[in-house]
Amino acid sequence: MKKAVCVCLALAVALSLTGCSGLTIFSNYRRLENIELVRTVTVDSQGGGGVNVSVYGTAGEQSEARMYERSGPSVGVAMGKLLLMPLGREAILSHTEALLMGEELAKESIRECLDYVERFSEMRLDTGVLIVRDGTARDLLAGLSGADTPASDTIAGLGRNIARVGEGYFFTAREIASSLADNGCALVQCVRGVEEEKLFEERGELNLEPAGFAVVREGAVCAYLTDQETLGAILLLGKYKSRNVDLALPGAAVTVSVDLAQTELEPVFDREGRLTRLRVRLSLRANVINVAGMADITDEAVRRTCEEALTEQMTGAVRAAVRRGQELALDYLDLEGAIRRKAPLKTADMPDAWQDIFPLLAVDVEGKSVLARTYDIADPPELFGKEDKNPWEKLIESLKGS
């Protein structure tokens, strides 16, 4: 009897576990056709303390992307209106990939946005955070949207590829929050919308391009890094993947793909334990991908010249990134952390505080480049005319001679 009662009770409970009716115990049950999956969120300042929030997403794989916006005195209020007001669907933020903030808002403070990402249970800390330069985030998102190319895809595509072209890195909310907590400052990737000729109807009016890093101090943007400084920051932060670099030689231009860049830091301490100097060594490996003009890359001397030119460019970028940090007195490159890992005991015993040393610290940057290879065509014969310099032919001739 007892067993039968238990089975009946279990079955009764099971009835309430599934289904879409009001009888289900899932009070937060959402019908698939009523869900709007948000992929991108933008926040812009409206001045006077107000913000404009827009969300961009789709109802499913096959449906068209839509954009909704609301304004409010704070992100929470505006977002509350967006999520609860009748969009026709219920917006779900759990698949948000990118948070775009307008330049004006970023200058005021990005804290509220970061705080929202951290606190709201639907949002994730690995949401990419971007600052939109020369315009509002809302306008950029609207401009990117095309008939068949959702703006979110364009942003996600840039996020995937930006490190591969060495023009930036999409920092996540977690990385930014962690850097702000540990170093008091952080870098945030900037993007801008550019008007280009619309080649295909399915794409939007604007195209998206990276615009360097912004430096955030005390929760607000205080400076923007140049392209060169951004490259240096990527190299020092270990976020580098690859980049194509043009090297100008006398009478020719060589394009190389730098597919490996490693930095090594060596702190130098004096007898009193003071940090007197920081040596940064940059090791680069590049491959020739294009030669224009009269340059024989099979020639050792030509390659040496290329390597020197590459080293100069890349070490220059590292120097620029460090110098800018020193000017701003902000260790956004986490050099202190790197030095601490390299010499933990000496760093702990330093008589002076890092923030006092850093702005005036002598930083030597040296580099070494290696041109590892080219691809298939080592020395196209037509480039050098009849006076051919193909080393293989030279070798064969010399062998015949001997």
Added chain:
Amino acid sequence: MGKTDRITERQLSVLIFVSLLSPMIRILPASAVLFAGRAAWLSTALALPAGAALVGFTRWARKNAPEEMGLADMALAGLGPVAGRVFDILCALWLTFYGGFIARSAAERLLATVYPNGNTPVFIVVMLAVALFTASGLTKTLSRTAEILMPILGAVIAVVLLSALPDVSAGNLLPVTYRDLKAMAYGALPIFDVMAASGYFLFLAGRVRRPKAQKPNAFPWLILLAAVAFGVTFFTLGTLGEKLAVSMENAFFMVVRNIKVLGVVERMEAVVVTVWIVTDFIFLAAVLMIVAEIWRTVTGAKKRAVFVAPSAALSGAAAFLVAGNAFAFQRWSDFIVPAVNLLLAAVLIPAVMAVGKLRRRY
């Protein structure tokens, strides 16, 4: 004591392991990082020998005790009927409160991670009702439940921790030098605190069948518990960094929220939170069972089930009254409860056992 309600030492170890996952995730990594900074991930190495020593001591103390003698009986035998009863009642009252605290903790976690607009009383009442139902039953039923759930929990923990690996940054974990040893020792305290809570389960030791050939079954489970503590601290600290990990209420679940398995499965925090609710439920049911067992011993009653419902009601009251809001509850969770737990489980319980042993009462 019913002769049918017997469990093996392995089953008790599994019950302890599954139960202690609940407090472990509540206090780690924040408490350990608060003490040890970025060296917290190595604190488990110091907590494990201390935990092993405690387990070894309890095994030694119980070595010659009769099989059906639980900790409540040992206290009566060792301290005498008056002092023994005072000790037992003190433990029962604390554990009644602790049961409420577990229910409230689980409810607060559900609100913070999955149901932001949820209602704590609903979660507390449901948890207590389910735990009441289970705690009124046999010890072996609860132990079997823990045994069955154990592989699921193990698989979820393994998947979660391994999937978090790509986000771990060496900069958040290093450097650690010999100078951090003192901080690491302090960081080991909260981990040892959780391990010491296994002492409460000695009240159920009278239900354990003692095998003829004594094998140390508890140590592998202690090592497994230490491995989970290490994993939770290592991955959370390595992902979030020292300051961010300390500032979050549920740092581990913030890490879980970002996890993607092989780039295919994501948003799995709801599953993980649910799995952890299972550990809360097991722990709560075990605590109610322990409280009822103590009252049965103290009063000399034949059945313990009659004490479960009043204990659950009192635990429910404690859950509602322990703190007015989540901020106040966090203070209880961070300082008061771990401190009392440490005093009782790591000091008083071993002391009582030592007294009985020295007086040759068992």
